[in-house]
Amino acid sequence: MTGSEFMHGARRGLAVAVSAAPFGILFGAVAVEKGLSSGEALLMSATIFAGASQLVGVELFQHSVQPWLVVLSVFAVNFRHVLYSAAITRLFTSFTLAQKMLSFFLLTDPQFAEAERRAEAAGRITFVWYLGLGATVYCAWLGATLLGTMFGRLIGDPRAIGLDVLLPIYFMGLVLGFRSRDNWLPVVAVSSVASVIAIKVVGSPWHVSLGALAGILVAAFLPPRGGQAEESGMDGAAVAAPLAGRAER
Amino acid sequence: MSDPVPMAWVILAAAAATFLTRVGGYVLITRMRRIPPRLEAGLNAVPAAVLSTLVAPAFAYGGWDVALAMVAALAIALRYSTLLAMVAGCAAVVLLRQSFGI
Numbered sequence: 001m002t003g004s005e006f007m008h009g010a011r012r013g014l015a016v017a018v019s020a021a022p023f024g025i026l027f028g029a030v031a032v033e034k035g036l037s038s039g040e041a042l043l044m045s046a047t048i049f050a051g052a053s054q055l056v057g058v059e060l061f062q063h064s065v066q067p068w069l070v071v072l073s074v075f076a077v078n079f080r081h082v083l084y085s086a087a088i089t090r091l092f093t094s095f096t097l098a099q100k101m102l103s104f105f106l107l108t109d110p111q112f113a114e115a116e117r118r119a120e121a122a123g124r125i126t127f128v129w130y131l132g133l134g135a136t137v138y139c140a141w142l143g144a145t146l147l148g149t150m151f152g153r154l155i156g157d158p159r160a161i162g163l164d165v166l167l168p169i170y171f172m173g174l175v176l177g178f179r180s181r182d183n184w185l186p187v188v189a190v191s192s193v194a195s196v197i198a199i200k201v202v203g204s205p206w207h208v209s210l211g212a213l214a215g216i217l218v219a220a221f222l223p224p225r226g227g228q229a230e231e232s233g234m235d236g237a238a239v240a241a242p243l244a245g246r247a248e249r
Numbered sequence: 250m251s252d253p254v255p256m257a258w259v260i261l262a263a264a265a266a267t268f269l270t271r272v273g274g275y276v277l278i279t280r281m282r283r284i285p286p287r288l289e290a291g292l293n294a295v296p297a298a299v300l301s302t303l304v305a306p307a308f309a310y311g312g313w314d315v316a317l318a319m320v321a322a323l324a325i326a327l328r329y330s331t332l333l334a335m336v337a338g339c340a341a342v343v344l345l346r347q348s349f350g351i
Contacts, residue, residue, distance in 0.1 A: 015332070018332065019331070019332065019335065036256070040256050040257065040260065043257060043260050043261075044260050044263075044264075047260060047261060047264035048260070048263055048264045048267050049264075049267070050267055053263070053267065057260075057263055061256065061259075067254045067258075067259045067262070070259055070263060071259065071262045071263050071266050072266075074263040074266055074267060075263075075266040075267070075269070075270065078266070078267045078270045078271075079270055080270075080299045080302075081267070081270035081271045081273070081274070082270050082273040082274045082277075083274060083295045083298075083299055084271070084274065084295065084299070085270075085271050085272055085273060085274030085275045085278075086273075086274025086275065086277060086278045086292060086295070087274065087292040087293070087295035087296070088274075088275075089274065089275045089278045089279065090284075090292070092275075100275070101272070104268070104271040104272045104275060105268060105271060107271045109299075109300065109303075112296065113296055113300065116296050159346075160343070160346075161339070161343060162318070162338070162339035162340070162341075162342040162343040162346075163339070164311075164315070164342075165307070165311070165315050165318050165319065165322075165338050165339060165342045166335055166338070166339055167303070167307075168303065168304050168307035168308065168311070168315075168319060169318075169319060169322040169326070169331070169334055169335050169338040169339075170331065170335055171300045171303040171304050172304045172319065172322065172323060172326060172331075172334075173326045173330075173331025173332075173334055173335070174296070174300050174331070175296075175297055175300045175301055175304060176323075176326055176327065176331075177331075178296050178297045179297075181293060181294070181297065182290065182293065182294075183290075183294065184297055187294045187297045187298050187301070188297050188298075188301045191297070191298040191299075191301040191302050191305070192301045192302070192304070192305035192308075193305070194302075195301070195302035195305050195306055196305050196306055196309045196310075199306045199310070204306075207302060207306065208299065208302045208303065211298070211301070211302035211305070212295070212298040212299040212301075212302050213298075214298075215294055215297065215298030215301065216291040216292075216294050216295060216298050217291070218294070219290050219291050219293065219294030219298070220287040220288065220290050220291035220294075221287065222290075224290060
Protein backbone atom coordinates (compact mmCIF):
# COMPACT_ATOMS: atom_id res chain seq x y z
CA MET A 1 0.00 0.00 0.00
CA THR A 2 2.80 2.39 0.88
CA GLY A 3 4.53 1.18 -2.27
CA SER A 4 1.61 2.24 -4.40
CA GLU A 5 1.48 5.58 -2.53
CA PHE A 6 5.11 6.12 -3.52
CA MET A 7 4.32 5.21 -7.12
CA HIS A 8 1.34 7.59 -7.18
CA GLY A 9 3.63 10.40 -6.06
CA ALA A 10 6.33 9.35 -8.50
CA ARG A 11 3.86 9.37 -11.38
CA ARG A 12 2.88 12.97 -10.61
CA GLY A 13 6.59 13.69 -10.25
CA LEU A 14 7.19 12.44 -13.77
CA ALA A 15 4.70 14.97 -15.15
CA VAL A 16 6.42 17.72 -13.15
CA ALA A 17 9.82 16.49 -14.36
CA VAL A 18 8.78 16.83 -18.01
CA SER A 19 7.80 20.46 -17.38
CA ALA A 20 10.89 21.28 -15.31
CA ALA A 21 13.50 19.45 -17.40
CA PRO A 22 13.96 22.25 -19.98
CA PHE A 23 14.92 24.62 -17.17
CA GLY A 24 17.33 22.13 -15.62
CA ILE A 25 18.98 21.72 -19.01
CA LEU A 26 18.99 25.50 -19.48
CA PHE A 27 20.57 25.98 -16.05
CA GLY A 28 23.31 23.42 -16.75
CA ALA A 29 24.05 25.01 -20.11
CA VAL A 30 24.15 28.58 -18.73
CA ALA A 31 26.29 27.54 -15.74
CA VAL A 32 28.97 25.95 -17.92
CA GLU A 33 28.84 28.84 -20.36
CA LYS A 34 29.46 31.28 -17.49
CA GLY A 35 32.53 29.40 -16.33
CA LEU A 36 31.28 26.97 -13.69
CA SER A 37 32.52 23.38 -13.78
CA SER A 38 29.86 20.70 -14.25
CA GLY A 39 30.63 19.60 -10.68
CA GLU A 40 29.78 23.07 -9.38
CA ALA A 41 26.61 23.19 -11.48
CA LEU A 42 25.54 19.80 -10.09
CA LEU A 43 26.40 20.93 -6.54
CA MET A 44 24.08 23.91 -6.98
CA SER A 45 21.23 21.74 -8.29
CA ALA A 46 21.78 19.15 -5.55
CA THR A 47 21.94 21.55 -2.59
CA ILE A 48 19.97 24.69 -3.59
CA PHE A 49 17.39 22.85 -5.74
CA ALA A 50 15.55 26.00 -6.83
CA GLY A 51 15.84 26.85 -10.52
CA ALA A 52 15.31 30.60 -10.71
CA SER A 53 17.65 31.35 -7.82
CA GLN A 54 20.32 29.08 -9.30
CA LEU A 55 20.26 31.07 -12.54
CA VAL A 56 20.54 34.32 -10.56
CA GLY A 57 23.45 32.87 -8.58
CA VAL A 58 25.30 31.84 -11.74
CA GLU A 59 24.76 35.29 -13.24
CA LEU A 60 26.30 36.93 -10.17
CA PHE A 61 29.22 34.49 -10.04
CA GLN A 62 30.12 35.66 -13.51
CA HIS A 63 30.31 39.27 -12.41
CA SER A 64 32.42 38.16 -9.42
CA VAL A 65 30.36 40.12 -6.89
CA GLN A 66 30.89 39.74 -3.14
CA PRO A 67 29.98 36.22 -1.92
CA TRP A 68 27.55 37.54 0.71
CA LEU A 69 25.68 39.39 -2.04
CA VAL A 70 25.30 36.16 -4.00
CA VAL A 71 23.89 34.44 -0.93
CA LEU A 72 21.55 37.35 -0.19
CA SER A 73 20.28 37.40 -3.77
CA VAL A 74 19.55 33.67 -3.72
CA PHE A 75 17.78 34.17 -0.39
CA ALA A 76 15.68 37.00 -1.84
CA VAL A 77 14.67 35.03 -4.92
CA ASN A 78 13.68 32.09 -2.71
CA PHE A 79 11.88 34.17 -0.11
CA ARG A 80 8.45 33.03 -1.38
CA HIS A 81 9.19 29.61 0.14
CA VAL A 82 8.56 31.12 3.59
CA LEU A 83 4.91 31.42 2.53
CA TYR A 84 4.91 27.86 1.19
CA SER A 85 6.35 26.39 4.38
CA ALA A 86 3.87 28.32 6.52
CA ALA A 87 0.96 27.10 4.40
CA ILE A 88 2.05 23.47 4.04
CA THR A 89 2.78 22.92 7.75
CA ARG A 90 -0.88 21.95 8.29
CA LEU A 91 -0.41 19.03 5.84
CA PHE A 92 2.69 17.71 7.62
CA THR A 93 1.11 17.10 11.05
CA SER A 94 1.51 13.31 10.82
CA PHE A 95 5.19 13.51 9.76
CA THR A 96 8.11 12.92 12.15
CA LEU A 97 10.58 15.79 12.60
CA ALA A 98 13.14 14.15 10.28
CA GLN A 99 10.43 13.59 7.67
CA LYS A 100 9.39 17.22 7.98
CA MET A 101 12.95 18.47 7.46
CA LEU A 102 13.42 16.31 4.35
CA SER A 103 10.03 17.45 3.09
CA PHE A 104 10.94 21.11 3.55
CA PHE A 105 14.19 20.56 1.66
CA LEU A 106 12.17 19.20 -1.28
CA LEU A 107 9.62 22.07 -1.16
CA THR A 108 9.76 23.56 -4.68
CA ASP A 109 7.00 25.49 -6.50
CA PRO A 110 5.51 22.41 -8.24
CA GLN A 111 6.03 20.25 -5.13
CA PHE A 112 3.98 22.72 -3.09
CA ALA A 113 1.28 23.05 -5.75
CA GLU A 114 0.97 19.27 -6.23
CA ALA A 115 0.85 18.61 -2.47
CA GLU A 116 -1.87 21.23 -1.95
CA ARG A 117 -3.94 19.76 -4.77
CA ARG A 118 -3.47 16.21 -3.50
CA ALA A 119 -4.61 17.28 -0.03
CA GLU A 120 -7.64 18.94 -1.59
CA ALA A 121 -8.60 15.78 -3.50
CA ALA A 122 -7.64 13.06 -0.99
CA GLY A 123 -8.12 14.95 2.27
CA ARG A 124 -4.48 14.51 3.33
CA ILE A 125 -1.02 13.63 2.08
CA THR A 126 1.30 10.88 3.30
CA PHE A 127 5.05 11.24 3.66
CA VAL A 128 5.58 8.32 1.27
CA TRP A 129 3.51 10.01 -1.45
CA TYR A 130 5.32 13.30 -0.90
CA LEU A 131 8.67 11.52 -1.09
CA GLY A 132 7.68 9.71 -4.29
CA LEU A 133 6.89 13.07 -5.85
CA GLY A 134 9.91 14.92 -4.45
CA ALA A 135 12.51 12.24 -5.12
CA THR A 136 11.38 11.94 -8.74
CA VAL A 137 11.57 15.69 -9.30
CA TYR A 138 14.94 15.88 -7.50
CA CYS A 139 16.51 13.11 -9.61
CA ALA A 140 15.08 14.63 -12.80
CA TRP A 141 16.49 18.04 -11.84
CA LEU A 142 19.98 16.59 -11.34
CA GLY A 143 19.74 14.58 -14.55
CA ALA A 144 18.58 17.61 -16.53
CA THR A 145 21.39 19.73 -15.07
CA LEU A 146 23.94 17.10 -16.10
CA LEU A 147 22.47 16.94 -19.61
CA GLY A 148 22.66 20.71 -19.84
CA THR A 149 26.31 20.82 -18.83
CA MET A 150 27.13 18.19 -21.48
CA PHE A 151 24.94 19.17 -24.42
CA GLY A 152 23.87 22.69 -23.49
CA ARG A 153 25.65 24.29 -26.40
CA LEU A 154 23.22 22.58 -28.75
CA ILE A 155 20.29 24.64 -27.40
CA GLY A 156 21.55 27.94 -28.76
CA ASP A 157 19.39 30.96 -27.98
CA PRO A 158 16.56 29.91 -25.61
CA ARG A 159 14.38 32.74 -26.97
CA ALA A 160 14.56 31.38 -30.50
CA ILE A 161 12.80 28.17 -29.46
CA GLY A 162 10.34 29.99 -27.19
CA LEU A 163 11.79 28.74 -23.90
CA ASP A 164 11.12 32.09 -22.23
CA VAL A 165 7.33 31.62 -22.29
CA LEU A 166 7.51 28.07 -20.96
CA LEU A 167 7.88 28.98 -17.28
CA PRO A 168 5.10 31.62 -17.09
CA ILE A 169 2.69 29.23 -18.84
CA TYR A 170 3.69 26.41 -16.53
CA PHE A 171 2.97 28.56 -13.48
CA MET A 172 -0.26 29.77 -15.07
CA GLY A 173 -1.39 26.14 -15.31
CA LEU A 174 -0.58 25.68 -11.62
CA VAL A 175 -2.59 28.80 -10.73
CA LEU A 176 -5.60 27.47 -12.67
CA GLY A 177 -5.42 24.25 -10.65
CA PHE A 178 -6.57 26.18 -7.57
CA ARG A 179 -9.58 27.89 -9.13
CA SER A 180 -12.08 26.08 -6.89
CA ARG A 181 -10.68 27.75 -3.78
CA ASP A 182 -12.38 30.60 -1.90
CA ASN A 183 -11.88 34.02 -3.45
CA TRP A 184 -9.57 32.61 -6.11
CA LEU A 185 -10.30 35.29 -8.70
CA PRO A 186 -9.83 38.32 -6.39
CA VAL A 187 -6.63 36.75 -5.00
CA VAL A 188 -5.20 36.13 -8.47
CA ALA A 189 -6.24 39.58 -9.72
CA VAL A 190 -4.82 41.49 -6.76
CA SER A 191 -1.57 39.48 -6.62
CA SER A 192 -1.06 39.92 -10.36
CA VAL A 193 -1.65 43.67 -10.36
CA ALA A 194 0.39 44.17 -7.18
CA SER A 195 3.35 42.23 -8.58
CA VAL A 196 3.23 44.17 -11.88
CA ILE A 197 3.34 47.45 -9.92
CA ALA A 198 5.91 46.23 -7.38
CA ILE A 199 8.38 45.04 -10.01
CA LYS A 200 8.55 48.65 -11.29
CA VAL A 201 8.44 50.40 -7.92
CA VAL A 202 10.47 48.07 -5.69
CA GLY A 203 12.11 45.78 -8.21
CA SER A 204 12.69 42.07 -8.69
CA PRO A 205 12.60 39.65 -6.84
CA TRP A 206 10.65 41.43 -4.08
CA HIS A 207 7.62 41.81 -6.37
CA VAL A 208 6.95 38.11 -5.72
CA SER A 209 6.64 38.37 -1.94
CA LEU A 210 4.91 41.77 -2.04
CA GLY A 211 2.43 40.74 -4.72
CA ALA A 212 1.70 37.48 -2.92
CA LEU A 213 1.18 39.31 0.37
CA ALA A 214 -1.40 41.61 -1.25
CA GLY A 215 -3.39 38.60 -2.51
CA ILE A 216 -3.11 36.81 0.84
CA LEU A 217 -4.45 39.90 2.65
CA VAL A 218 -7.42 39.95 0.27
CA ALA A 219 -8.16 36.32 1.12
CA ALA A 220 -7.79 37.01 4.84
CA PHE A 221 -10.23 39.92 4.85
CA LEU A 222 -12.83 38.92 2.27
CA PRO A 223 -15.60 36.67 3.59
CA PRO A 224 -15.16 33.06 2.41
CA ARG A 225 -17.44 32.29 -0.52
CA GLY A 226 -20.67 30.48 0.42
CA GLY A 227 -19.75 29.28 3.92
CA GLN A 228 -18.10 25.83 3.89
CA ALA A 229 -15.02 25.82 1.70
CA GLU A 230 -13.99 22.92 -0.51
CA GLU A 231 -16.17 20.28 1.12
CA SER A 232 -16.08 18.06 -1.95
CA GLY A 233 -14.21 17.98 -5.21
CA MET A 234 -17.41 17.86 -7.26
CA ASP A 235 -18.74 20.99 -5.63
CA GLY A 236 -15.48 22.76 -6.36
CA ALA A 237 -15.55 21.77 -10.01
CA ALA A 238 -19.11 23.05 -10.39
CA VAL A 239 -18.16 26.44 -9.00
CA ALA A 240 -14.94 26.49 -10.99
CA ALA A 241 -16.64 26.48 -14.39
CA PRO A 242 -18.19 29.99 -14.26
CA LEU A 243 -15.02 31.33 -12.62
CA ALA A 244 -12.90 29.83 -15.36
CA GLY A 245 -14.84 31.68 -18.02
CA ARG A 246 -14.26 34.99 -16.35
CA ALA A 247 -10.55 34.34 -15.94
CA GLU A 248 -9.86 35.12 -19.58
CA ARG A 249 -8.78 38.70 -19.82
CA MET B 250 40.43 33.50 -11.34
CA SER B 251 41.56 34.53 -7.87
CA ASP B 252 38.45 34.07 -5.78
CA PRO B 253 39.14 34.59 -2.08
CA VAL B 254 36.21 32.33 -1.17
CA PRO B 255 35.99 28.97 -2.98
CA MET B 256 32.88 28.69 -5.16
CA ALA B 257 31.72 25.54 -3.36
CA TRP B 258 31.44 27.43 -0.05
CA VAL B 259 29.35 30.18 -1.61
CA ILE B 260 27.09 27.52 -3.13
CA LEU B 261 26.67 25.76 0.22
CA ALA B 262 25.92 29.06 1.97
CA ALA B 263 23.29 29.84 -0.69
CA ALA B 264 21.87 26.35 -0.13
CA ALA B 265 21.64 26.98 3.62
CA ALA B 266 19.89 30.31 2.96
CA THR B 267 17.44 28.54 0.67
CA PHE B 268 16.70 25.88 3.28
CA LEU B 269 16.05 28.68 5.79
CA THR B 270 13.28 30.01 3.52
CA ARG B 271 11.87 26.50 3.23
CA VAL B 272 11.55 25.98 7.00
CA GLY B 273 11.03 29.64 7.93
CA GLY B 274 7.26 29.60 7.59
CA TYR B 275 7.07 26.37 9.58
CA VAL B 276 9.11 27.86 12.42
CA LEU B 277 6.86 30.94 12.51
CA ILE B 278 3.56 29.08 12.28
CA THR B 279 4.36 26.42 14.92
CA ARG B 280 5.05 29.18 17.44
CA MET B 281 1.37 30.04 17.38
CA ARG B 282 -0.88 27.98 19.61
CA ARG B 283 -3.85 28.13 17.29
CA ILE B 284 -4.37 29.51 13.80
CA PRO B 285 -6.99 32.28 13.63
CA PRO B 286 -9.54 31.86 10.79
CA ARG B 287 -8.27 34.89 8.86
CA LEU B 288 -4.72 33.50 8.87
CA GLU B 289 -6.10 30.13 7.81
CA ALA B 290 -7.90 31.79 4.88
CA GLY B 291 -4.70 33.65 4.01
CA LEU B 292 -2.60 30.48 4.05
CA ASN B 293 -5.21 28.80 1.87
CA ALA B 294 -4.62 31.51 -0.73
CA VAL B 295 -0.82 31.12 -0.78
CA PRO B 296 -0.59 28.90 -3.89
CA ALA B 297 -2.68 31.15 -6.14
CA ALA B 298 -1.19 34.35 -4.68
CA VAL B 299 2.49 33.40 -5.05
CA LEU B 300 2.20 31.63 -8.39
CA SER B 301 0.25 34.58 -9.91
CA THR B 302 3.22 36.87 -9.23
CA LEU B 303 5.40 34.53 -11.30
CA VAL B 304 3.00 34.88 -14.25
CA ALA B 305 1.72 38.48 -14.33
CA PRO B 306 4.99 40.41 -14.95
CA ALA B 307 5.80 38.21 -17.96
CA PHE B 308 2.37 38.99 -19.36
CA ALA B 309 2.60 42.72 -18.64
CA TYR B 310 6.19 43.39 -19.69
CA GLY B 311 7.17 40.42 -21.89
CA GLY B 312 6.09 42.08 -25.14
CA TRP B 313 3.01 41.50 -27.23
CA ASP B 314 4.37 38.21 -28.64
CA VAL B 315 4.64 36.73 -25.14
CA ALA B 316 1.25 38.16 -24.10
CA LEU B 317 -0.49 36.68 -27.17
CA ALA B 318 1.14 33.30 -26.63
CA MET B 319 0.04 33.35 -22.99
CA VAL B 320 -3.59 34.15 -23.89
CA ALA B 321 -3.58 31.24 -26.35
CA ALA B 322 -2.01 29.01 -23.70
CA LEU B 323 -4.64 30.08 -21.15
CA ALA B 324 -7.46 29.03 -23.47
CA ILE B 325 -5.82 25.64 -23.99
CA ALA B 326 -4.95 25.14 -20.31
CA LEU B 327 -8.61 25.75 -19.36
CA ARG B 328 -9.89 23.06 -21.73
CA TYR B 329 -7.00 20.59 -21.95
CA SER B 330 -3.79 20.27 -19.95
CA THR B 331 -0.96 22.51 -18.79
CA LEU B 332 1.57 20.44 -20.70
CA LEU B 333 -0.32 20.93 -23.97
CA ALA B 334 -0.63 24.65 -23.17
CA MET B 335 3.16 24.85 -22.73
CA VAL B 336 3.82 23.19 -26.07
CA ALA B 337 1.23 25.39 -27.82
CA GLY B 338 2.48 28.58 -26.16
CA CYS B 339 6.04 27.77 -27.18
CA ALA B 340 4.99 27.05 -30.75
CA ALA B 341 2.87 30.22 -30.88
CA VAL B 342 5.67 32.50 -29.71
CA VAL B 343 8.20 30.95 -32.10
CA LEU B 344 5.74 31.33 -34.98
CA LEU B 345 5.01 34.97 -34.07
CA ARG B 346 8.71 35.78 -33.82
CA GLN B 347 9.59 34.14 -37.10
CA SER B 348 6.73 35.70 -39.04
CA PHE B 349 7.35 39.18 -37.64
CA GLY B 350 11.11 38.90 -37.35
CA ILE B 351 11.39 39.92 -33.69
